[in-house]
Amino acid sequence: MAFADNLKTLPGVSHLAALNLIDTAAAVVATIENKPGQAGSLVVYNHLAQLYGAISPEAARKGLELYAEHTEDARSNPGKHPNIDRLIGLIERGETLTVKQVFAV
Secondary structure (H helix, E strand, C coil), X not given: CCHHHHHHCCCCCXXXXXXXXXCCCCCEEEEEECCCCCHHHHHHHHHHXXXXXXXXXXXXXXXXXXXXXXXXXXXXXXXXXXXXXXXXXXHHHCCXXXXXXXXXX
């Protein structure tokens, strides 16, 4: 299934302003905002956090499936899709990020 089709099957995120991704040292390593260009990633990462409780290597593998055609593009063009690159890195390093929701006001 294509990425756009996958997004249609996932829970909405209109209640979120952003997600903060937090490493094991409790530092925010990234923020995915609810804005054009990041909204799809917000949907994917929020879904993964709901399913797995964090963005673990297992969750990251599922995320790469959800990103569908964009995953291969990210592998071929490192840096073009930073939110996919992050998932690939988590798998390679065996790391997990916790997720903190930032609710829209």
